[in-house]
Structures are given as C-alpha cells and as structure tokens.
Amino acid sequence: MVLDSAQGQADEALLQLGKRLRADGYRFTCVSPATHARNNARDAARQATNVRDVFGWSRPFAPSLMPADLLHQLERAQVLTRCGELMASTVRWSSLDDLLLVHSAYPTHASDAVFFGPDSYRFAQVIHDHLQHRLSRVEHAVDIGCGTGVGALIIARAAQHAQVSAVDINPLALRYTAINAALAGINNVSVAAGDLLDGITGPFDLIVANPPYMLDLSARTYRHGGGALGEALSLRIVEQALERLSARGTLLLYTGVAIVEGRDGLLEAVRLRLAGPEWSWGYREIDPDVFGEQLAEPGYEHVERIAAVALTVTRNG
CATH class of the missing domain: 3.40.50.150 (Vaccinia Virus protein VP39)
Structure with a gap:
C-alpha cells in the first residue's frame, strides 16, 4: 500500500506508540460495546486516571496525566482529540494473547471505524x-x-x-x-x-x-x-x-x-x-x-x- 509522506509519518508514530505501550507491559481485553458503556458510566470512570483508561477504556484525560513524550507521540500519530479541557485518543489498543492491536476508539460511530471485540x-x-x-x-x-x-x-x-x-x-x-x-x-x-x-x-x-x-x-x-x-x-x-x-x-x-x-x-x-x-x-x-x-x-x-x-x-x- 502506497502512503503519502504525512500519512506514512503518522503511521510510523502510531507504530512507535504501540512499541512503547508493549514495552511498558500494557494489556487490555476488549469487551462488548454494552459492557464498555456500563463500565464508563460509573462515576469513578468519567475521566482517565492511567494509561489503560486512555487506550483501553477510551476515557478522556487531563494532559498532565500523560508523559510529555507519549503525548507528543499521540500528536505525531494524529490520534489526539480535544474534549473541552480534556483530551482523548481516537484509537484503542487491545491484547490477543501476545499480540497488541490498534483499532478505533469507543464509541465506534464513524462510518470507517475499525472494530475489535x-x-x-x-x-x-x-x-x-x-x-x-x-x-x-x-x-x-x-x-x-x-x-x-x-x-x-x-x-x-x-x-x-x-x-x-x-x-x-x-x-x-x-x-x-x-x-x-x-x-x-x-x-x-x-x-x-x-x-x-x-x-x-x-x-x-x-x-x-x-x-x-x-x-x-x-x-x-x-x-x-x-x-x-x-x-x-x-x-x-x-x-x-x-x-x-x-x-x-x-x-x-x-x-x-x-x-x-x-x-x-x-x-x-x-x-x-x-x-x-x-x-x-x-x-x-x-x-x-x-x-x-x-x-x-x-x-x-x-x-x-x-x-x-x-x-x-x-x-x-
């Protein structure tokens, strides 16, 4: 697949983000949308408190939660969006045995969403x-x-x-x-x-x-x-x-x-x-x-x- 330079750089940044998460021991089992909604509706789950909340549960986070280099990696990968004063990742990372897989953030409303569950x-x-x-x-x-x-x-x-x-x-x-x-x-x-x-x-x-x-x-x-x-x-x-x-x-x-x-x-x-x-x-x-x-x-x-x-x-x- 031929990529333009901007997309290629974003994909390389996303690859490096995955390598960083894997090296840090990140793991997440992806659940059904209904279970995801129930978890995120809990009062304590309104905002991310750790990296797993950000990349697994798709919870908004304060910029101060994320190490500066990781936040920069998100920006380079073009997967960072703003939610008022908070930010959110437009991708999730889920585990399957020893594989780590990138896919679309919850909720998957977009017509081109990439599903994993x-x-x-x-x-x-x-x-x-x-x-x-x-x-x-x-x-x-x-x-x-x-x-x-x-x-x-x-x-x-x-x-x-x-x-x-x-x-x-x-x-x-x-x-x-x-x-x-x-x-x-x-x-x-x-x-x-x-x-x-x-x-x-x-x-x-x-x-x-x-x-x-x-x-x-x-x-x-x-x-x-x-x-x-x-x-x-x-x-x-x-x-x-x-x-x-x-x-x-x-x-x-x-x-x-x-x-x-x-x-x-x-x-x-x-x-x-x-x-x-x-x-x-x-x-x-x-x-x-x-x-x-x-x-x-x-x-x-x-x-x-x-x-x-x-x-x-x-x-x-």
Missing part, C-alpha cells in the same frame, strides 16, 4: 483450532474484511512460509492491519484494498472471514451485513470463497445469525449450496446468545436471539 477473540479461536488439526500445507491464504488483521496475523505466524493477504474495503482497516503486522514483527502479510475477493488472485488454501452481521440503519461498514437481518455479506463470502478454494482448501467463516422462530436462515442457505460430494463441511453454534441489546433495534422485532456460528467448508480433492 469479543467476536475477534472467538474468530481467533476458530482459526487456532483449525490450524492445530489441519493436515495439508497452507501456501496462500486470505483474510476477507480483515479489520485489525487478526485473522491474517494468526495464520501468518503459524505458517511463516505462506503468502497471506489481508483484504478490506476500508482504507483505515488496511492501515491498522499494516501497523499491527509491523508491531508483531510479521513480514508475510500483504494488505490490499478490495470488495471481498475482487482484485486479488487465487486460488487459496485457506480463506477466513469475520464479516459484520448486523442490520445497521446507518450502514456502517464494520457493522452492517446487509439483507433482511444482516446475513447478505456472509452469503456473498461463501459464494465467492467456494469458487476460489484450491483442492483440499478450506473456508473458515465466523459470523452471527439472527434466529427467527427457531430457524437459522444462514444454515438453511449453505446446506442447499453445499449439497453434493464436492464439499466436506461443518457448522456449529459457538455462542447461542450474543449482542442481545440489538433485539431492541428496528428490524429485529421477530428475532429471538443472535447466535455466533462457525462454518467450515473444505473442497474435496
């Missing part, structure tokens, strides 16, 4: 589980809608010989993925702008995706899945991925499904698509009830629950 941890576990049991070698892999790049980074570290592509339509996601890869010392990940698999060549031995799956009235890129109840993007990924899998290649799709009267529409759709001897596949609920607060939103009047699911498809050959 509980879904990311579950997605990572799906990939870890697959890689531990995979028999064939991964030479070419892709993370569709990479966001922070967590899928691509996990694969690239496990298969250091592999060529791993991280694809997203959001330029900010590609920037953050590149920074996260550099911070982790991973050099076999390349970022590419694109809508799903358009614009990159295949076939692929491993395709992973953790797409948005909500019905979002604002149609924010990181959250809106399209269709009647957020399922359209997941179905598009399945269709495109099946066309690009190599022999013995695998698709890992982690997503969410709106369950209506006990019916899983995604499962019904993929069951029809995967009928026949060409595919071996499995589908399981990882968590039967996620983002329950979404049921109060328009369009979800008949939805019983939202389930987190994982689809694994392998081309026989």
Whole structure:
C-alpha cells in the first residue's frame, strides 16, 4: 500500500506508540460495546486516571496525566482529540494473547471505524483450532474484511512460509492491519484494498472471514451485513470463497445469525449450496446468545436471539 509522506509519518508514530505501550507491559481485553458503556458510566470512570483508561477504556484525560513524550507521540500519530479541557485518543489498543492491536476508539460511530471485540477473540479461536488439526500445507491464504488483521496475523505466524493477504474495503482497516503486522514483527502479510475477493488472485488454501452481521440503519461498514437481518455479506463470502478454494482448501467463516422462530436462515442457505460430494463441511453454534441489546433495534422485532456460528467448508480433492 502506497502512503503519502504525512500519512506514512503518522503511521510510523502510531507504530512507535504501540512499541512503547508493549514495552511498558500494557494489556487490555476488549469487551462488548454494552459492557464498555456500563463500565464508563460509573462515576469513578468519567475521566482517565492511567494509561489503560486512555487506550483501553477510551476515557478522556487531563494532559498532565500523560508523559510529555507519549503525548507528543499521540500528536505525531494524529490520534489526539480535544474534549473541552480534556483530551482523548481516537484509537484503542487491545491484547490477543501476545499480540497488541490498534483499532478505533469507543464509541465506534464513524462510518470507517475499525472494530475489535469479543467476536475477534472467538474468530481467533476458530482459526487456532483449525490450524492445530489441519493436515495439508497452507501456501496462500486470505483474510476477507480483515479489520485489525487478526485473522491474517494468526495464520501468518503459524505458517511463516505462506503468502497471506489481508483484504478490506476500508482504507483505515488496511492501515491498522499494516501497523499491527509491523508491531508483531510479521513480514508475510500483504494488505490490499478490495470488495471481498475482487482484485486479488487465487486460488487459496485457506480463506477466513469475520464479516459484520448486523442490520445497521446507518450502514456502517464494520457493522452492517446487509439483507433482511444482516446475513447478505456472509452469503456473498461463501459464494465467492467456494469458487476460489484450491483442492483440499478450506473456508473458515465466523459470523452471527439472527434466529427467527427457531430457524437459522444462514444454515438453511449453505446446506442447499453445499449439497453434493464436492464439499466436506461443518457448522456449529459457538455462542447461542450474543449482542442481545440489538433485539431492541428496528428490524429485529421477530428475532429471538443472535447466535455466533462457525462454518467450515473444505473442497474435496
């Protein structure tokens, strides 16, 4: 990805900020938006009292809280904003095992917000589980809608010989993925702008995706899945991925499904698509009830629950 000099300098400053936080032993587990809101609504949480409050909980802070060199680093990275007499970071840093990942600050209202949260941890576990049991070698892999790049980074570290592509339509996601890869010392990940698999060549031995799956009235890129109840993007990924899998290649799709009267529409759709001897596949609920607060939103009047699911498809050959 070609950067202009100003953006390149800002990204380098953000990378150095991540290195500083990691060296200082910073860690933060990113929670759901609802849990984040409840924590920040407490009286004692109105203003940051430490660095973790600033970069994990996205709380405003007094300039005197931050060491002068760290404050300067924030300014150089162009991730500092003012909240009256206080300041705030426009990025968060979250931990996944020994990875430290930059992503958008809470709340993620911006249309180009880069999301990381509980879904990311579950997605990572799906990939870890697959890689531990995979028999064939991964030479070419892709993370569709990479966001922070967590899928691509996990694969690239496990298969250091592999060529791993991280694809997203959001330029900010590609920037953050590149920074996260550099911070982790991973050099076999390349970022590419694109809508799903358009614009990159295949076939692929491993395709992973953790797409948005909500019905979002604002149609924010990181959250809106399209269709009647957020399922359209997941179905598009399945269709495109099946066309690009190599022999013995695998698709890992982690997503969410709106369950209506006990019916899983995604499962019904993929069951029809995967009928026949060409595919071996499995589908399981990882968590039967996620983002329950979404049921109060328009369009979800008949939805019983939202389930987190994982689809694994392998081309026989």
